[in-house]
Amino acid sequence: MSWIDIGALADIPERGARVVKTELGCVAVFRTAEAEIFAVSNACPHKAGPLSEGIVHGRRVTCPLHNWVFDLDSGEAVGEDARIATYPTRIAAGRILLDGTALRKRSAA
Amino acid sequence: MKQKLIIIGAGMASGRLIEQVQARDPEAFDITLFNAEPRGNYNRIMLSPVLSGEKTYAEIVTHDDAFYAENGITCRFGEHVVAIDRARKVVVGQKGEVAYDKLVIATGSAPFIIPVPGKDLPGVVTYRDLDDTNAMIEAATKGGKAVVIGGGLLGLEAAAGLSDRGMDVTVLHLMGHLMERQLDEAAAHLLRCDLEKRGLRIITRASTAAILGTDRVEGVMLEDNTGLEADLVVMAVGIRPETRLATDAGIEVARGIEVNAQMQTSDPDIFAVGECIEFDGHLFGLVAPLYDQARVLAGSLLNGPDAFVVKDTATKLKVTGCDLFSAGDFSEGENREDIVFRDPARGVYKRLVIEDDRLVGAVMYGDTADGNWFFDLIKNETGIEEMRETLIFGPAYQGGDQANPLSAVAALPPEAEICGCNGVCKGTIVEAIHAGANELGALRSATKASASCGTCTGLVEQLLQVTLGDAFQMPTVQPVCGCTDLSHEDVRRLIKTKELKSQPAVWQELGWTTPNGCHVCRPAINFYLLADWPLDYRDDPQSRFVNERKHANIQKDGSFSVVPRMWGGITNPRELRAIADAADKYGVPTVKVTGGQRIDLLGVRGEDLPAIWSDLNRAGLVSGHAYSKGLRTVKTCVGTDHCRFGTQDSTGLGIKLEQMLWGSWTPHKVKLAVSGCPRNCAEATCKDVGIVCVDSGYQIGVAGAAGMDVKETERLADVATEQEAIDLTVAFIQLYRENAKYLDRPYKWVAKVGLDWVRSRVVDDLAERSRLIDAFELSQSVYRRDPWAEHAQTRAQSYTPLADLTLEAAE
Numbered sequence: 001m002s003w004i005d006i007g008a009l010a011d012i013p014e015r016g017a018r019v020v021k022t023e024l025g026c027v028a029v030f031r032t033a034e035a036e037i038f039a040v041s042n043a044c045p046h047k048a049g050p051l052s053e054g055i056v057h058g059r060r061v062t063c064p065l066h067n068w069v070f071d072l073d074s075g076e077a078v079g080e081d082a083r084i085a086t087y088p089t090r091i092a093a094g095r096i097l098l099d100g101t102a103l104r105k106r107s108a109a
Numbered sequence: 110m111k112q113k114l115i116i117i118g119a120g121m122a123s124g125r126l127i128e129q130v131q132a133r134d135p136e137a138f139d140i141t142l143f144n145a146e147p148r149g150n151y152n153r154i155m156l157s158p159v160l161s162g163e164k165t166y167a168e169i170v171t172h173d174d175a176f177y178a179e180n181g182i183t184c185r186f187g188e189h190v191v192a193i194d195r196a197r198k199v200v201v202g203q204k205g206e207v208a209y210d211k212l213v214i215a216t217g218s219a220p221f222i223i224p225v226p227g228k229d230l231p232g233v234v235t236y237r238d239l240d241d242t243n244a245m246i247e248a249a250t251k252g253g254k255a256v257v258i259g260g261g262l263l264g265l266e267a268a269a270g271l272s273d274r275g276m277d278v279t280v281l282h283l284m285g286h287l288m289e290r291q292l293d294e295a296a297a298h299l300l301r302c303d304l305e306k307r308g309l310r311i312i313t314r315a316s317t318a319a320i321l322g323t324d325r326v327e328g329v330m331l332e333d334n335t336g337l338e339a340d341l342v343v344m345a346v347g348i349r350p351e352t353r354l355a356t357d358a359g360i361e362v363a364r365g366i367e368v369n370a371q372m373q374t375s376d377p378d379i380f381a382v383g384e385c386i387e388f389d390g391h392l393f394g395l396v397a398p399l400y401d402q403a404r405v406l407a408g409s410l411l412n413g414p415d416a417f418v419v420k421d422t423a424t425k426l427k428v429t430g431c432d433l434f435s436a437g438d439f440s441e442g443e444n445r446e447d448i449v450f451r452d453p454a455r456g457v458y459k460r461l462v463i464e465d466d467r468l469v470g471a472v473m474y475g476d477t478a479d480g481n482w483f484f485d486l487i488k489n490e491t492g493i494e495e496m497r498e499t500l501i502f503g504p505a506y507q508g509g510d511q512a513n514p515l516s517a518v519a520a521l522p523p524e525a526e527i528c529g530c531n532g533v534c535k536g537t538i539v540e541a542i543h544a545g546a547n548e549l550g551a552l553r554s555a556t557k558a559s560a561s562c563g564t565c566t567g568l569v570e571q572l573l574q575v576t577l578g579d580a581f582q583m584p585t586v587q588p589v590c591g592c593t594d595l596s597h598e599d600v601r602r603l604i605k606t607k608e609l610k611s612q613p614a615v616w617q618e619l620g621w622t623t624p625n626g627c628h629v630c631r632p633a634i635n636f637y638l639l640a641d642w643p644l645d646y647r648d649d650p651q652s653r654f655v656n657e658r659k660h661a662n663i664q665k666d667g668s669f670s671v672v673p674r675m676w677g678g679i680t681n682p683r684e685l686r687a688i689a690d691a692a693d694k695y696g697v698p699t700v701k702v703t704g705g706q707r708i709d710l711l712g713v714r715g716e717d718l719p720a721i722w723s724d725l726n727r728a729g730l731v732s733g734h735a736y737s738k739g740l741r742t743v744k745t746c747v748g749t750d751h752c753r754f755g756t757q758d759s760t761g762l763g764i765k766l767e768q769m770l771w772g773s774w775t776p777h778k779v780k781l782a783v784s785g786c787p788r789n790c791a792e793a794t795c796k797d798v799g800i801v802c803v804d805s806g807y808q809i810g811v812a813g814a815a816g817m818d819v820k821e822t823e824r825l826a827d828v829a830t831e832q833e834a835i836d837l838t839v840a841f842i843q844l845y846r847e848n849a850k851y852l853d854r855p856y857k858w859v860a861k862v863g864l865d866w867v868r869s870r871v872v873d874d875l876a877e878r879s880r881l882i883d884a885f886e887l888s889q890s891v892y893r894r895d896p897w898a899e900h901a902q903t904r905a906q907s908y909t910p911l912a913d914l915t916l917e918a919a920e
Binding site: 018 | 289627628631654655666911
């Protein structure tokens with residue numbers, strides 16, 4: 001694992017998200033609670049809706065295009081046979097860290 | 110021969126360590142105890158009762174002079190340690206050196222001081238030790254105003270203590286809810302209510318900009334320019350491990366002094382314990398793990414090795430009258446399920462988090478009697494499969510009929526209170542059911558159960574089902590969503606009657622079954638709250654659909670459309686040039702004239718939105734709200750200005766209406782039109798409000814539709830003057846804002862309440878009409894502004910990616 005500091009926790013509002021650009025597309029970084037972060041693929045497998053723009057509730061997000069709901073922890077779509085990629089995250093001293101190794105794997109794929 | 114042991118710091122952990130070492134082998138060490146404070150070990154977690162006056166210092170001393178004398182401990186109190194010389198194995202105190210064989214660093218933590226101007230003024234105190242506590246007690250004797258910065262455990266205890274001592278206390282908290290590390294929003298809402306009842310003023314999302322004063326503190330200024338008077342400021346925003354001595358001595362320090370499971374630092378003869386350490390990435394602030402560490406360390410020092418493991422801890426707040434409990438991990442997750450119990454009448458909230466048939470977290474407020482039982486279930490990882498149905502009712506209700514989903518209700522004793530408003534217990538309801546009240550309405554008139562606020566309706570219905578079995582058919586009201594059994598109408602009514610002014614208040618008081626709603630209910634509740642309490646409630650962007658959060662319409666490829674407002678459909682060359690320039694500059698692929706008489710720029714990249722808005726703002730263009738559940742357009746024809754048939758200035762009236770109404774949020778989108786004559790070129794007769802000008806004045810039609818349904822407007826009234834036309838329009842829209850269900854267009858709402866009901870309020874009752882107009886104006890004092898300008902100036906950052914790792918890879 002190689003942890004990359006991508007920004008401050010305070011840069012993402014609670015129940016909000018921001019994107020991080022990577023080689024092969026955007027990763028959506030969600031803040032579901034005061035100190036809880038998830039990173040997943042930003043593209044909904046249905047019609048590529050930008051998940052980072054969805055409404056965040058509990059540990060879930062609803063896609064803004066057609067209301068598919070995803071669990072951010074597992075990446076599974078609720079009630080659909082689909083899933084999105086999830087990436088390890090860490091919070092340290094108020095900063096958000098993403099695992100560079102996992103993101104490069106995505107790039108290589 | 111005895112080894113020489115030096116302990117730096119006389120806090121909770123070191124006190125326990127000395128006891129453990131002396132109990133196991135009193136002959137092993139010559140102990141020297143340094144403490145920067147001029148006193149020995151006392152129970153720091155009891156400082157809050159000392160502050161509030163419930164205890165004295167003498168009562169919280171854990172080790173007195175006699176103890177140190179009896180155990181032959183050399184006390185160097187009131188003396189700072191200057192350095193640790195590891196090469197010579199000596200500790201350098203202010204009054205001289207002491208040699209050691211083994212050294213324990215127990216320096217605890219230091220309060221975090223926020224770096225704002227004025228932080229060093231006299232009258233600004235922290236809350237860590239007895240001197241701080243005494244300083245606060247001293248300040249409180251003079252009375253006056255105190256501001257506590259930080260709404261965590263420590264801050265709230267300080268605030269409650271100062272308030273008990275007669276000060277007028279305001280708590281400032283940076284986050285959206287109090288004690289966010291220990292509580293979820295619902296529990297924090299109840300805590301806030303209780304603290305406010307005690308006279309504390311609480312401001313959340315409060316960011317301190319400066320502490321004001323010349324010779325001593327006089328006030329606090331917030332980032333939003335709110336000024337607060339203060340005679341005393343307490344900083345309780347957090348703590349950080351006190352690691353300076355270790356760092357200077359070259360011992361490995363991360364956030365805290367790094368130790369292994371034997372509490373050993375990177376120097377094998379030096380150990381550390383308590384709040385100053387970091388173990389496996391964890392820091393420690395509660396007392397239970399500190400005691401564990403002290404026990405392990407005693408073993409390490411005496412060759413009785415043991416290993417420290419991080420365990421769950423439970424939190425309780427030491428403020429009289431605020432009963433809360435929090436333990437374990439209560440965040441949500443895929444494999445996790447919540448069991449939520451709310452009793453609004455008693456102010457009780459309990460939430461259990463379950464994963465793989467194990468209880469992993471618990472948050473409780475108002476009734477924490479079962480807290481330790483739940484904490485045991487968490488610590489012992491007890492399987493809870495067998496008692497799941499009744500788990501939340503606590504240990505007293507285990508062992509009922511598990512197969513029946515209604516068993517929790519069935520298991521309640523006859524004296525259990527079901528309806529808190531009217532004090533009706535289960536026995537009374539069951540008796541009434543046996544006496545013939547076999548449906549909800551009859552039961553309500555017989556017992557008054559669920560007849561007031563209605564939040565216990567679900568329970569009462571379950572009792573009907575338990576008692577009558579299949580003879581009772583559960584009614585089918587259309588609930589807002591899966592988070593509640595209440596309908597939109599019920600929720601709106603309860604928000605008004607119970608004066609619920611925040612989302613956590615709605616979730617708690619109306620018994621939401623999820624921690625923070627879902628994508629269906631959140632936008633609705635957000636609207637209801639801002640419509641009913643425009644000054645008290647602040648719009649929550651995170652509860653809005655992306656279009657309303659980003660003030661642009663998301664397109665199928667994730668790009669956005671930008672539609673500037675053209676008042677009444679009128680524009681000019683300067684505006685058109687600015688639009689053309691913006692389309693060029695941002696590579697807008699499609700420019701389209703809309704049905705609402707304005708121009709749509711389609712395909713703008715999300716990141717470009719603040720910049721394009723800024724450019725359009727410079728030409729005087731503002732948001733057209735083409736994305737909102739709010740006023741969209743007022744379509745007009747050219748009226749008397751140019752048209753040979755025009756009877757009134759339809760364009761002028763359209764512009765006036767649009768300037769009056771823009772920016773307002775409504776249950777669904779609202780479209781208006783004003784036609785200058787009955788030829789109706791502006792197609793006013795299929796709008797939410799459509800005005801047709803005639804020689805004698807204005808015909809006002811409402812509740813038209815031209816979308817999924819097509820429907821002609823119904824005549825609300827004919828009026829003679831332009832002002833009356835404006836008044837009736839505003840009053841109609843406000844009545845719609847106050848009463849309609851979220852996502853009902855006016856035609857659907859009017860069909861439900863009837864045009865007569867609307868007319869009686871908007872047209873006939875002049876007092877009500879003017880109340881509606883005033884209420885609308887009050888709301889517009891907050892919302893009649895351009896969100897594009899606001900976002901371009903203050904929130905542009907949030908439209909950009911948080912980071913761009915593609916750049917890094919290229920380097």
